[in-house]
Amino acid sequence: MPFDLHSINLFDMGKQFVFTLTLQKISFLAVAFMTFASAVAVVTMKNIFHSLLFLVLTFLGVAGIYLLLSADFLAAVQVLVYIGAITVLIMFALMLTSKLMAKRVSQTMEQWIVALPVTLGILVVLIRLVVLNPWGMKAAPAGPTTGIIGTSLMTKYLLPFELASIVLLVAVVGAILLAKEDKSDDPS
Amino acid sequence: MNFSLFYLSPELILALGGIAALFVGLASKSRKGFPWPEVFCLLVLAAALVPTIAMLTMGRVTSGTSIFGGIFAVDGLAMFFKIVALISTGIVTLISTDFFRRIRFHRGEYYALLIFATLAITTLAASADLIMIYLTLEFLSLTSYILAGYLKQDTKSNEAAVKYFLYGSIASAVMIYGMSLIYGLTGTTNIVEIASTFKVNPASYSLLYLAVVMLLAGFGYKIAMVPFHQWSPDVYEGAPTPVTAFLSVGSKAAGFAVLIRVFATGISTAILDWAGLIMVLSAVTMTVGNLVAIPQTNIKRMLAYSSIGQAGYLLLGVAAMAYSSIALPSVLLYIFAYTFTNLGAFAVVSMISTRIKSDYIRDYAGLIRRAPAAAVAMVFFMLSLAGIPPTAGFLGKFYIFAAAIQSGNSWLLALTIVAIINTIISVYYYMNVVRYMFFVKAKRIEPIEQPGIMNFVIGMTFAMTIIILVYAGPFISMAHISSGMFKGI
Amino acid sequence: MIPLEWYLALAAVLFCTGIFGVLTRRNAIGILMGIELMLNAANINLVAFARYMHPTILTGHIFAIFVITIAAAEAAVGLAIIISIYRNIELINVDKINVMKW
CATH class of the missing domain: 1.20.120.1200 (NADH-ubiquinone/plastoquinone oxidoreductase chain 6, subunit NuoJ)
Incomplete structure (x- = not known):
C-alpha cells in the first residue's frame, strides 16, 4: 500500500x-x-x-x-x-x-442544515465500508476494450442488448406522447 | 449455449405484438367502429399465454434451465410470474376499455405500453443476472412512469408521474450502487455464480450487508415496502384507475419475483443472514400499511395502504423461505389470490368512480341499492383482502401463516402474531367500505350503469376469489410446481 | 499504479454529493441532476472493479454501458413528464385568464 x-x-x-x-x-x-x-x-x-x-x-x-x-x-x-x-x-x-x-x-438550497449531516454520515459509512475494505487487488496490464465489449454484447449479452433497443423505443414513444402538445381535434 | 427459440417465445410474441400494437393504434384513430387496439392487445396477451402455460405444465422446466449463458432463467418461478402478469394485464385491458370511455387519451399507444410493461415483467421474472435485472426493472419502471402520467390534462396524474419518477429513479440509483459493490465483492454479475463462488471474507461482511440493503432499496420500492413506500399513496391516487390496478398487481408481483430469485438463489442464508432483516421490514411494512389505511377517505389511497400491508404479509412468507419448504409455494399462492382480489376491487372502483365522479369512500354510500351486483362483489373482495373465509385471500394468508409456524423459528412465530393482529386491524377499514355501501343512506339513489364488460370482469374476479378457496387443489399444486427454481449451472 | 481504493473513494464522494443534491433541490430537474451524479458514481465503481479484477472479461464495462443507456432513457421520460406538467399548468393559467375576461 x-x-x-x-x-x-x-x-x-x-x-x-x-x-x-x-x-x-x-x-x-x-x-x-x-x-x-x-x-x-x-x-x-x-x-x-x-x-x-x-x-x-x-x-x-x-x-x-x-x-x-x-x-x-x-x-x-x-x-x-x-x-x-x-x-x-x-x-x-x-x-x-x-x-x-x-x-x-x-x-x-432548502433544508441543507438537515441534509448536510445526513450526507456526511452516509459518506463516512461508505468510506469505512467500501474504501477501507481489504480488496487486495492489483491491476494487470490492460489493452483496448472495444473488441472485448463488442464480442460480449453480441454473444453472452445479446438478449439484454436487444431488449435495450425495445426499452429505448418505449422511452421515445412515451416521451413524445407526454411532451407533445395535444391539439383538441384529435379525439383518440 | 444451447437453447430453443420456444423458451423465448412469450417474450418474442410480446415484443413483436407491442410494436404491432403501435401500428394498430395508428390505423384506428377514430373512436367509433371496432375496438382494434383493445382486441389486438388481448390477442397478443393470449398468444403469449399459450407457450407459457405449455412450458409450465409440460414439466420440462421445473428443475430449471437457462438460456443465454445463465442470464435468462426458464423455470417454474419465471413461468408462474409470467402467467400472473399476462392475466393481470388482460384484466387491466378490459377495465381500461370502460375507464377511458369518455376521456381523451392516446389510445393505440396506451395498449402498446401495457404490452411492453408486461414484457418487462416477464423478462424480469426470468432474469438471473444483475445486468438483466437492472435493465428489466428499469424497463418496467419507465413504462410505469409513462402510464401513471397518461392523463396529461389531469394535474393529479401529472403529479403522480413526477413523484413516481423521482422516487423510482433515486431508488434505482441506490440499487445500482449496491449492485456495483456486489460485483466488486464476487467478481461476477450472474446470480447463480454469486452463490457458488462466494466465500465471505469476515472483514467484508458489513460491506455485503450494506450492498444487500441497497439492493433492497430498489426491490423494496417496487413492492412498496416501508421505508420505500412513500410514492405509493400519491401515485395510486393520481394515476388513472386501470393503471393503478396494474401497478398494484403486476408491478408488485414483478418486485417479489426478483426479490425471491435474488435472495433464494444468489444471496442465500449461508452467505448472509438476511432473514432477520426481512422479518423486521415485514413487521414495519404491515403495521404502517394497516395503521395509516384507517383514516383514509379516498378509496384509491386506502387501497394503496392496503397494498402496502399486503406486501408486509408477503414479506413474512419470504422470510419464512429460509426455514420452511412450503414458504415459497405459499407466497406464490398468496400472490395469485391477491391478484384476482385486487383487480376485482379496482374494477369496481373504476366502474363506480367514473360514474359518480368521485373517489371518496363516503360517496359509495348506498351502493347496494345503486349497483347491487358490484356492491356484493366488493364485499367479497374486501373480505378476501382481509383474509376472512370463504375467500381466496383467506387461503393465501392461512398458507403463509402455516409456513411460518411450521418452520419452528421463534422470531417467525412472533411475526405471525404481529400479522394476525394486523389482520384484525385491517378488518376495520375494509369493513368500513362495506358499511358505507350497505348501511349509510345515500344522497342520490338512481342506479349506476353497469356495462357488460365490467360485469364480466367483476364477475370473473369474484368467481376466482371463491374458486381458489373451494377448489384449492389445482392452485396449490400449481404453486408447488412453480417453486422449482434455476439453481445450478 | 493507482490503488483501487482511490477510485472507490471518488465514487463514494460523488455518490454522496448526488444524495445531497437529491435531498436539497426543490426543482425536479435539479433532483434529476443529483440522480445522474449517483449513477455516474456507480459506473465508476463498476469500471474500476472490472479493471482490477477481470481486465479481459470486462463485465463491469458492459454493465456500465447499460446503466448509461437506461440513464438516457430515464432522463428522456422524466423530462417529458416535467414538460407535460408545465404544459398543463400553462393551459390552466391561460384558461383562468379567459374566464376572468368574460
Missing part, C-alpha cells in the same frame, strides 16, 4: 505520500478534484443553468477517470451520451419550462 493509513505521524504520512507520487497519481488527483469540485457546484449553484454547465464538467471528469482506467470505449460513450445527449435534453427541458420556474431559476 503506498499510503500507509496506520501511520500516526502526520508529517511522515505526508512525506510517504509525496515520495510515491507518480505522474499517474498526479493526473488522477487532478481529474478527481475537478470532478468533485464540479459535482459540488452542481448541487449548490443557485442558478440552475450554471448547475447544468458544471454538470457537463463533472461528466467530462468522469470520462477522464475512465481513460485513467483504460476504459477507452466507455470514455467515448460517456462523452457522446451523457454530454452529447442527456445534457442537451436537460437544457431543452430547462429552457422550455423556465417561464414556469422563473422564480425558481434562482435555486436556493
Whole structure:
C-alpha cells in the first residue's frame, strides 16, 4: 500500500505520500478534484443553468477517470451520451419550462442544515465500508476494450442488448406522447 | 449455449405484438367502429399465454434451465410470474376499455405500453443476472412512469408521474450502487455464480450487508415496502384507475419475483443472514400499511395502504423461505389470490368512480341499492383482502401463516402474531367500505350503469376469489410446481 | 499504479454529493441532476472493479454501458413528464385568464 493509513505521524504520512507520487497519481488527483469540485457546484449553484454547465464538467471528469482506467470505449460513450445527449435534453427541458420556474431559476438550497449531516454520515459509512475494505487487488496490464465489449454484447449479452433497443423505443414513444402538445381535434 | 427459440417465445410474441400494437393504434384513430387496439392487445396477451402455460405444465422446466449463458432463467418461478402478469394485464385491458370511455387519451399507444410493461415483467421474472435485472426493472419502471402520467390534462396524474419518477429513479440509483459493490465483492454479475463462488471474507461482511440493503432499496420500492413506500399513496391516487390496478398487481408481483430469485438463489442464508432483516421490514411494512389505511377517505389511497400491508404479509412468507419448504409455494399462492382480489376491487372502483365522479369512500354510500351486483362483489373482495373465509385471500394468508409456524423459528412465530393482529386491524377499514355501501343512506339513489364488460370482469374476479378457496387443489399444486427454481449451472 | 481504493473513494464522494443534491433541490430537474451524479458514481465503481479484477472479461464495462443507456432513457421520460406538467399548468393559467375576461 503506498499510503500507509496506520501511520500516526502526520508529517511522515505526508512525506510517504509525496515520495510515491507518480505522474499517474498526479493526473488522477487532478481529474478527481475537478470532478468533485464540479459535482459540488452542481448541487449548490443557485442558478440552475450554471448547475447544468458544471454538470457537463463533472461528466467530462468522469470520462477522464475512465481513460485513467483504460476504459477507452466507455470514455467515448460517456462523452457522446451523457454530454452529447442527456445534457442537451436537460437544457431543452430547462429552457422550455423556465417561464414556469422563473422564480425558481434562482435555486436556493432548502433544508441543507438537515441534509448536510445526513450526507456526511452516509459518506463516512461508505468510506469505512467500501474504501477501507481489504480488496487486495492489483491491476494487470490492460489493452483496448472495444473488441472485448463488442464480442460480449453480441454473444453472452445479446438478449439484454436487444431488449435495450425495445426499452429505448418505449422511452421515445412515451416521451413524445407526454411532451407533445395535444391539439383538441384529435379525439383518440 | 444451447437453447430453443420456444423458451423465448412469450417474450418474442410480446415484443413483436407491442410494436404491432403501435401500428394498430395508428390505423384506428377514430373512436367509433371496432375496438382494434383493445382486441389486438388481448390477442397478443393470449398468444403469449399459450407457450407459457405449455412450458409450465409440460414439466420440462421445473428443475430449471437457462438460456443465454445463465442470464435468462426458464423455470417454474419465471413461468408462474409470467402467467400472473399476462392475466393481470388482460384484466387491466378490459377495465381500461370502460375507464377511458369518455376521456381523451392516446389510445393505440396506451395498449402498446401495457404490452411492453408486461414484457418487462416477464423478462424480469426470468432474469438471473444483475445486468438483466437492472435493465428489466428499469424497463418496467419507465413504462410505469409513462402510464401513471397518461392523463396529461389531469394535474393529479401529472403529479403522480413526477413523484413516481423521482422516487423510482433515486431508488434505482441506490440499487445500482449496491449492485456495483456486489460485483466488486464476487467478481461476477450472474446470480447463480454469486452463490457458488462466494466465500465471505469476515472483514467484508458489513460491506455485503450494506450492498444487500441497497439492493433492497430498489426491490423494496417496487413492492412498496416501508421505508420505500412513500410514492405509493400519491401515485395510486393520481394515476388513472386501470393503471393503478396494474401497478398494484403486476408491478408488485414483478418486485417479489426478483426479490425471491435474488435472495433464494444468489444471496442465500449461508452467505448472509438476511432473514432477520426481512422479518423486521415485514413487521414495519404491515403495521404502517394497516395503521395509516384507517383514516383514509379516498378509496384509491386506502387501497394503496392496503397494498402496502399486503406486501408486509408477503414479506413474512419470504422470510419464512429460509426455514420452511412450503414458504415459497405459499407466497406464490398468496400472490395469485391477491391478484384476482385486487383487480376485482379496482374494477369496481373504476366502474363506480367514473360514474359518480368521485373517489371518496363516503360517496359509495348506498351502493347496494345503486349497483347491487358490484356492491356484493366488493364485499367479497374486501373480505378476501382481509383474509376472512370463504375467500381466496383467506387461503393465501392461512398458507403463509402455516409456513411460518411450521418452520419452528421463534422470531417467525412472533411475526405471525404481529400479522394476525394486523389482520384484525385491517378488518376495520375494509369493513368500513362495506358499511358505507350497505348501511349509510345515500344522497342520490338512481342506479349506476353497469356495462357488460365490467360485469364480466367483476364477475370473473369474484368467481376466482371463491374458486381458489373451494377448489384449492389445482392452485396449490400449481404453486408447488412453480417453486422449482434455476439453481445450478 | 493507482490503488483501487482511490477510485472507490471518488465514487463514494460523488455518490454522496448526488444524495445531497437529491435531498436539497426543490426543482425536479435539479433532483434529476443529483440522480445522474449517483449513477455516474456507480459506473465508476463498476469500471474500476472490472479493471482490477477481470481486465479481459470486462463485465463491469458492459454493465456500465447499460446503466448509461437506461440513464438516457430515464432522463428522456422524466423530462417529458416535467414538460407535460408545465404544459398543463400553462393551459390552466391561460384558461383562468379567459374566464376572468368574460
